[in-house]
Amino acid sequence: MTDENTNRSAGVVYDKKNPFPSTLKRRVLLNKEGSAKETLHLELCLASSGLEYLPGDSLAIVPTNSPEVVGQIIEVGGFDASETVELKSGSTKPLGEVFATDLNITGVTKNVLKKYNAFAQSEKIETLLNPENKAALDDYLRRRGVIDMIADFPVPGLAASGFCGTLRKLLPRLYSIASSPKAHPGEVHLTVAVVRYHSHGRDREGVCSTYIADRVNEGGTMPVFLHHDKNFKLPEEGATPIIMVGPGTGIAPFRAFVEERAAIGATGKSWLFFGDQHRATDYLYGDEWDRYLAEGRLSRIDLAFSRDQAEKVYVQHLMLEHSAELYSWLSDGAVFYVCGDVSRMAKDVHEALISIAEKEGGKSREDAEVWVKQLQTEKRYLRDVY
Numbered sequence: 001m002t003d004e005n006t007n008r009s010a011g012v013v014y015d016k017k018n019p020f021p022s023t024l025k026r027r028v029l030l031n032k033e034g035s036a037k038e039t040l041h042l043e044l045c046l047a048s049s050g051l052e053y054l055p056g057d058s059l060a061i062v063p064t065n066s067p068e069v070v071g072q073i074i075e076v077g078g079f080d081a082s083e084t085v086e087l088k089s090g091s092t093k094p095l096g097e098v099f100a101t102d103l104n105i106t107g108v109t110k111n112v113l114k115k116y117n118a119f120a121q122s123e124k125i126e127t128l129l130n131p132e133n134k135a136a137l138d139d140y141l142r143r144r145g146v147i148d149m150i151a152d153f154p155v156p157g158l159a160a161s162g163f164c165g166t167l168r169k170l171l172p173r174l175y176s177i178a179s180s181p182k183a184h185p186g187e188v189h190l191t192v193a194v195v196r197y198h199s200h201g202r203d204r205e206g207v208c209s210t211y212i213a214d215r216v217n218e219g220g221t222m223p224v225f226l227h228h229d230k231n232f233k234l235p236e237e238g239a240t241p242i243i244m245v246g247p248g249t250g251i252a253p254f255r256a257f258v259e260e261r262a263a264i265g266a267t268g269k270s271w272l273f274f275g276d277q278h279r280a281t282d283y284l285y286g287d288e289w290d291r292y293l294a295e296g297r298l299s300r301i302d303l304a305f306s307r308d309q310a311e312k313v314y315v316q317h318l319m320l321e322h323s324a325e326l327y328s329w330l331s332d333g334a335v336f337y338v339c340g341d342v343s344r345m346a347k348d349v350h351e352a353l354i355s356i357a358e359k360e361g362g363k364s365r366e367d368a369e370v371w372v373k374q375l376q377t378e379k380r381y382l383r384d385v386y
Helices: 067-077 095-101 110-120 123-129 131-141 146-152 160-164 207-215 248-264 286-295 315-321 323-331 345-361 365-377
Strands: 020-029 039-045 058-061 084-086 092-094 173-176 187-193 196-199 202-205 221-227 242-245 270-276 300-305 335-340 381-385
Touching (some): 039 207, 058 207, 092 095, 110 123, 110 146, 110 160, 123 131, 187 207, 248 286, 248 335, 300 315, 315 323, 315 345, 345 381, 365 381
Parallel strands (some): 270 300
Antiparallel strands (some): 020 039, 020 221, 039 187, 058 221, 084 092, 196 202
16 A cells, blocks of 8 residues: 555645544444444545545544553553653653553554563563564464553553553554445445454453444544555456455455446446355345346355355355356456455465466466466456455
């Protein structure tokens, strides 16, 4: 993703340093009752901002930390919320406000642990930081946070300024845009999975997803700015076929793509692969996809609901099942898009593409890999993964 959008009309620049206070117009839970997931559809106002985006771009949200987590850190660390601390910028703020708006007080990393141990002087931390103990360190860091670090390795009388120096900045979070500006003028839509889980005896939550879900009411504002992605874009030619693979919240940019193509009357075929846990509860935007199919604005959809049968079925399985048609579309010039989880899904989809080239193209593994690489070089295999 490249530089953030700016608006210089009337002398105002909305960007990372000066985000736009966007009003939350609407928030809808996409999952039905009984789902194990909490996926939100958001509609945000961009009117009067001058901010302009295209399908494939992302919106950055600048969150604040949960007041409950701020309170826990202050209590467990023995800090005074009203104590004034100086930031790297030279400005000063009460510690409670710094914890709320400036610092990452949830995630702990190897570097954070190392900085903290300058105060804790813990032999156990020193052991964990030994390169030979990488597995033990990974195990400790997995699903633990700053609150665990200060509880497990207390430092009586730790100065607030010293502790703040061990922590990372609270960063904006990027979300793939789920709308076409042609279909929704003055608005931007997002599809957000809310993260909540329990580990190591504590309830945990995603900072930005719960900020969106719990700490901003409809009618309230949240600071936002745009990030443009010059590569993850629709083909310039509306007649070019597109194949879209987006399980879970990876569906977001493809909602934008299909809306945009409908708005401009593009004639190219479109094929969507979507997956989630259960069709009855997790078919995100299902009514819209069904309508687009009926209207012919979406040519084809294949659905993988992993928990609806004994054996788990994912999007890559459907790709392999329809390998002949998929290879034919690609041979006819289709552009292939993937959005979603980089660690597993995107790798599995990449592997499925290679297998399809082997099977349907009669290629060796090596030649199939070259073929897939060529798709990437030609910008006909594009990924928005995280």
